[in-house]
Amino acid sequence: xxxxxxxxxxxxxxxxxxxxxxxxxxNQIWNxxxxxxxxxLAELEEKKYVAYTIIGQNSKPDKxxxxxxxxxxxxxxxxxxxxxxxxxxxxxxxxxIYCMQGLDKLTMDNLLDEMEARYRxxxxxxxxxxxxIIASNNNRFDSYNSSKFGTFVILQKVICDIxxxxxxxxxxxxxxxxxxxxxCSKDSFESFEELMENYQVSSIGKS
Amino acid sequence: xxxxxxxxxxxxxxxxxxxxxxxxxxNQIWNxxxxxxxxxLAELEEKKYVAYTIIGQNSKPDKxxxxxxxxxxxxxxxxxxxxxxxxxxxxxxxxxIYCMQGLDKLTMDNLLDEMEARYRxxxxxxxxxxxxIIASNNNRFDSYNSSKFGTFVILQKVICDIxxxxxxxxxxxxxxxxxxxxxCSKDSFESFEELMENYQVSSIGKS
DNA sequence: GGAGGCATGTAAACCGTTACATGATTCC
DNA sequence: GGAATCATGTAACGGTTTACATGCCTCC
Numbered sequence: 160x161x162x163x164x165x166x167x168x169x170x171x172x173x174x175x176x177x178x179x180x181x182x183x184x185x186n187q188i189w190n191x192x193x194x195x196x197x198x199x200l201a202e203l204e205e206k207k208y209v210a211y212t213i214i215g216q217n218s219k220p221d222k223x224x225x226x227x228x229x230x231x232x233x234x235x236x237x238x239x240x241x242x243x244x245x246x247x248x249x250x251x252x253x254x255x256i257y258c259m260q261g262l263d264k265l266t267m268d269n270l271l272d273e274m275e276a277r278y279r280x281x282x283x284x285x286x287x288x289x290x291x292i293i294a295s296n297n298n299r300f301d302s303y304n305s306s307k308f309g310t311f312v313i314l315q316k317v318i319c320d321i322x323x324x325x326x327x328x329x330x331x332x333x334x335x336x337x338x339x340x341x342x343c344s345k346d347s348f349e350s351f352e353e354l355m356e357n358y359q360v361s362s363i364g365k366s
Numbered sequence: 367x368x369x370x371x372x373x374x375x376x377x378x379x380x381x382x383x384x385x386x387x388x389x390x391x392x393n394q395i396w397n398x399x400x401x402x403x404x405x406x407l408a409e410l411e412e413k414k415y416v417a418y419t420i421i422g423q424n425s426k427p428d429k430x431x432x433x434x435x436x437x438x439x440x441x442x443x444x445x446x447x448x449x450x451x452x453x454x455x456x457x458x459x460x461x462x463i464y465c466m467q468g469l470d471k472l473t474m475d476n477l478l479d480e481m482e483a484r485y486r487x488x489x490x491x492x493x494x495x496x497x498x499i500i501a502s503n504n505n506r507f508d509s510y511n512s513s514k515f516g517t518f519v520i521l522q523k524v525i526c527d528i529x530x531x532x533x534x535x536x537x538x539x540x541x542x543x544x545x546x547x548x549x550c551s552k553d554s555f556e557s558f559e560e561l562m563e564n565y566q567v568s569s570i571g572k573s
Numbered sequence: 574g575g576a577g578g579c580a581t582g583t584a585a586a587c588c589g590t591t592a593c594a595t596g597a598t599t600c601c
Numbered sequence: 602g603g604a605a606t607c608a609t610g611t612a613a614c615g616g617t618t619t620a621c622a623t624g625c626c627t628c629c
Contacts, residue, residue: 161587161588162456162458162461163588163589165458165461166461169461169462169464169465170464172465172467172468173464173465173467173468177607177608177609178608178609178610179607179608179609188455188457188460188461188464189455189456189457189460189461190452190454190455190456190589191589191590192589192590192591193608193609193610194589194590194591194592194610194611194612195588195589195590197609197610197611198610198611201610216607216608218597218598218599219597219598219606219607219608220595220596220597220607220608220609221608221609222607222608222609223608223609232468235465235468236473238462239462239465239469239473239477240473240476243458243459243462243480243481244458245397245484246455246456246457246458246459246460247397247454247455247456247457248395248396248397248453248454248455249369249396249397249453249454250395250396250453250454251369251372251450251451251453252450252453253395253396253453253520254369254372254373254376254395254396255376255445255446255450256516256519256520257376257377257379257380257395257516257517257520258376258379258380258442258446258516259510259511259515259516259519260379260380260510260511260512260513260514260515260516261379261380261439261442261511262446266443266446266447267510269447270446273450277452289559293550296550298549298550298551299547299548299549299550299551300547300548300550301547301548302544302547302548303466303467303474303541303542304467304468305467306467307467308466308467309463309464309465309466309467310464312463312466312534312538312541312558313460313463313464315534315557315558315559316530316531316534316558318559319530319534319558319559320527320530323523323526323527323530324523327519327522327523327526331519334510334519335510337509340506340507340508340509341506341507341508341509342505342506343500343503343505343506343507344505344506350522351519351522351523351526352496352522352525352526368615368616370616370617384579384580384581385580385581385582386579386580386581397617398617399617399618399619400580400581400582401582401583401584401617401618401619401620402616402617402618404581404582404583405582405583408582423579423580425625425626425627426578426579426580426625426626427579427580427581427623427624427625428580428581429579429580429581430580430581
């Protein structure tokens with residue numbers, strides 16, 4: 160049972176899904192491919208943590224719709240109570256940004272353009288996902304036990320992270336365009352970090 | 367030349383470092399282990415992209431301090447101009463949060479506690495790193511071409527992401543403690559996403 | 574005495590991605 | 602006609618992690 164196996168069980172815990180659906184949904188928060196998913200689903204089925212039903216479709220290939228079993232939910236519960244590993248992050252763009260001191264203005268501008276465009280594409284994609292989730296739930300959740308509530312709160316975070324990314328791109332671009340030196344001790348310095356701090360303390364810190 | 371190899375060259379582009387140092391620094395933005403780094407450094411040395419000097423230390427093991435070569439910088443430049451892959455994210459905690467609909471209050475509270483504690487530990491660690499960078503640069507950067515400027519701007523983003531995480535934990539906890547239903551269409555709904563949006567449009571969007 | 578940090582390295586096991594493979598339909 | 606979407610699967614390769622291996626120093 161590797162982490163992706165638990166990821167599959169997690170997503171099956173709220174609704175029955177095909178391997179293909181699992182790939183699409185999981186990819187929103189956990190990078191993976193269908194080639195990794197199909198063999199794991201077969202293993203989970205052998206272990207009786209999931210069961211599938213074959214649905215024949217006309218004009219589309221047959222599909223296997225997987226459901227989690229009681230044994231599967233039990234394994235999930237054990238995993239959730241066990242220690243959690245740190246998040247894995249590997250962002251090639253950040254490595255390139257690290258090199259900025261050695262880059263000419265044009266290359267730097269191109270990098271920032273590419274980065275901001277990517278964030279904007281992601282923002283549109285995830286915003287649409289969130290709108291769908293909210294609409295399919297008729298604009299309300301009875302409690303955190305509602306189905307789709309997990310997706311709802313995760314999408315909120317993902318979207319905020321992307322927006323932070325876009326703001327950061329803008330902030331970085333303005334710093335690169337500056338003719339004068341950057342004085343970090345000066346009060347007027349537009350520190351990205353400080354801006355965020357002011358916001359968060361005043362708006363959420365109190366709750 | 368895989369991505370980690372370029373990561374090593376990136377970090378060597380600003381200062382000479384040992385394999386051990388590279389592991390510590392890279393880990394701030396790119397999860398890896400020393401076992402992956404040492405063989406790659408040997409390969410980079412064979413290809414003449416890096417060169418090392420052995421430094422004998424008393425009371426500590428000898429170390430190999432690596433420097434990037436002209437050929438290495440050339441490869442870096444080519445890589446930076448080439449297409450960039452999407453970031454890889456694998457966060458086990460998010461998978462567990464996805465399952466929240468099936469969790470009892472106690473398990474949920476424990477998860478949120480664990481998550482917030484982790485974010486706070488990260489915040490302290492990265493804040494210290496940032497302070498060191500700023501202090502070692504005497505509170506100023508002449509331009510984006512300054513050494514350490516890459517680390518400076520990346521740390522700002524990392525810290526903001528962590529702070530967003532902490533705020534999100536608080537927001538989520540308040541939602542879980544709510545007795546009444548959550549109405550997303552209502553004006554008074556504390557949408558995490560909307561809060562962030564208001565902030566970012568007013569403070570940075572204009573620049 | 575044991576744990577942890579500094580410092581390097583190898584080997585095996587495991588995991589993940591890419592490419593191969595198939596096939597019908599829809600859209601440009 | 603070609604590309605994209607739905608839908609499943611396997612095989613080979615490459616990458617990553619864990620464990621093994623060493624050794625000295627410092628701090629508790």
